[in-house]
Amino acid sequence: MCLGIPGRIIEMADDAGLPVGTVDFGGVRREVCLSYVADEVGVGDYVVVHVGFAISKVDEEEAKRTFEVLREMSQLDELEWMADLADAAEGVSP
Amino acid sequence: MKYLSEYRDPDMARALVDRIRRSATRRWTLMEVCGGQTHTIVKQGIHEVLGEAVEMIHGPGCPVCVTPLEQIDRALHLAARPDVIFTSFGDMLRVPGSECDLLAIKARGGNVRVVYSPLDAVEIARKNPDKEVVFFAVGFETTAPANAMAVWRARELGVENFSVLVSHVTVPPAMVAILEDPENRVQGFLAAGHVCTIMGWEEYEPLAERYRVPIVVTGFEPLDILEGIWMAIRQLEDGRHEVENQYVRSVRREGNRSAQKLVTTVFELVDRGWRGIGTIPGSGLGLRSEFAPYDAERKFGLEGIRAEESRDCHAGEVLKGQLKPYECPAFGGLCTPERPLGAPMVSSEGACAAYYNFGRMKAGTVTAS
Numbered sequence: 001m002c003l004g005i006p007g008r009i010i011e012m013a014d015d016a017g018l019p020v021g022t023v024d025f026g027g028v029r030r031e032v033c034l035s036y037v038a039d040e041v042g043v044g045d046y047v048v049v050h051v052g053f054a055i056s057k058v059d060e061e062e063a064k065r066t067f068e069v070l071r072e073m074s075q076l077d078e079l080e081w082m083a084d085l086a087d088a089a090e091g092v093s094p
Numbered sequence: 095m096k097y098l099s100e101y102r103d104p105d106m107a108r109a110l111v112d113r114i115r116r117s118a119t120r121r122w123t124l125m126e127v128c129g130g131q132t133h134t135i136v137k138q139g140i141h142e143v144l145g146e147a148v149e150m151i152h153g154p155g156c157p158v159c160v161t162p163l164e165q166i167d168r169a170l171h172l173a174a175r176p177d178v179i180f181t182s183f184g185d186m187l188r189v190p191g192s193e194c195d196l197l198a199i200k201a202r203g204g205n206v207r208v209v210y211s212p213l214d215a216v217e218i219a220r221k222n223p224d225k226e227v228v229f230f231a232v233g234f235e236t237t238a239p240a241n242a243m244a245v246w247r248a249r250e251l252g253v254e255n256f257s258v259l260v261s262h263v264t265v266p267p268a269m270v271a272i273l274e275d276p277e278n279r280v281q282g283f284l285a286a287g288h289v290c291t292i293m294g295w296e297e298y299e300p301l302a303e304r305y306r307v308p309i310v311v312t313g314f315e316p317l318d319i320l321e322g323i324w325m326a327i328r329q330l331e332d333g334r335h336e337v338e339n340q341y342v343r344s345v346r347r348e349g350n351r352s353a354q355k356l357v358t359t360v361f362e363l364v365d366r367g368w369r370g371i372g373t374i375p376g377s378g379l380g381l382r383s384e385f386a387p388y389d390a391e392r393k394f395g396l397e398g399i400r401a402e403e404s405r406d407c408h409a410g411e412v413l414k415g416q417l418k419p420y421e422c423p424a425f426g427g428l429c430t431p432e433r434p435l436g437a438p439m440v441s442s443e444g445a446c447a448a449y450y451n452f453g454r455m456k457a458g459t460v461t462a463s
Contacts, residue, residue, distance in 0.1 A: 003288075003314075050236055055288065055344075070110070
């Protein structure tokens with residue numbers, strides 16, 4: 001129920017004093033209340049949306065960093081695995 | 095980046111699973127608090143591939159599952175009134191009350207409408223001035239700002255035919271209840287990423303310290319969850335008990351201050367009953383007295399509606415992690431998603447429904463893929 005979906009703001013407007021916007025979720029567009037992120041977002045930013053409300057601006061730098069850490073970890077594992085294989089082939093105990 | 099598919103990469107998931115398995119020197123017991131995380135864990139079989147290293151206990155973080163029976167009965171009572179349009183998130187429609195569910199009331203001619211946003215319910219009230227429009231305001235801290243805004247907006251626009259049936263719960267008191275339970279086995283928590291997006295994680299620091307448990311604020315995609323588990327295991331192996339944040343792309347330490355501000359303007363802390371668990375002091379949100387005109391319980395005099403829960407349903411033990419869903423005698427027989435006895439079999443985020451739908455009937459069946 002606490003589902004939050006990231007989407008990109010493509011338009012911002014004011015609905016009788018309430019900051020709102022159109023957010024694109026991979027092709028599906030919805031009206032979203034931007035009241036809780038109004039100070040920090042602009043068109044083009046990604047936000048996490050829950051029940052029609054943007055609850056946070058996606059920190060793109062942090063998102064990339066998390067992903068890179070995860071990728072490095074998986075590559076590191078691959079290198080370790082290859083090293084294990086090479087060791088085994090040479091009959092060298094680790 | 096789209097911030098979604100990147101966190102579902104199977105090769106990276108496999109590497110993380112290996113890493114978790116290798117770093118655990120014994121089997122640890124972790125609880126994911128949020129039902130959304132339970133759904134991902136059971137769907138992807140994460141609890142099974144990590145079986146040797148970690149036992150995942152599924153926590154009570156599904157608002158649909160913990161909404162007390164009498165609150166469901168009150169919803170049913172309102173929805174059956176001819177002068178009421180009853181609005182709700184779709185998840186609540188099949189939750190069984192004492193007699194039936196909201197869907198049955200709708201089938202009998204009740205005006206029950208599913209809304210995407212609580213603001214849609216305010217709009218329905220504006221368009222139907224001759225009807226009373228009630229919104230079923232359930233949820234954890236994640237949903238509270240949206241529901242608070244609906245009440246605030248109704249007052250601002252002078253919409254007097256709008257009210258809310260509130261059943262809001264908060265996470266930290268439930269974690270305390272679990273940790274204080276003499277039968278508790280939880281050694282570390284994955285805290286719910288979207289709850290913390292709103293609330294931040296400052297209130298979890300005294301918990302980590304007092305109960306000496308690692309708490310890792312975690313996102314919802316498979317790689318998020320695996321990284322969260324890995325961070326918690328690393329803490330346990332190192333003998334640390336800190337609050338760490340895995341879900342950095344959305345969660346800041348202080349949370350979303352403007353959302354918190356409106357929540358505390360509209361709501362105050364109250365004691366709240368949790369279905370299957372009982373009343374947990376200070377674990378809920380209720381409307382402040384200045385918003386009493388928007389309180390459906392007062393408006394329609396619902397306090398007299400009380401209910402007793404079924405003894406065949408062991409939802410409480412499942413929600414506290416003391417029983418796996420398949421260990422309940424009613425699981426799959428008396429209780430199925432088509433004919434649910436308790437709420438965890440209804441919601442897609444409920445542990446019972448997740449085990450039933452993804453065929454995870456037994457422990458230890460490894461389906462590494």
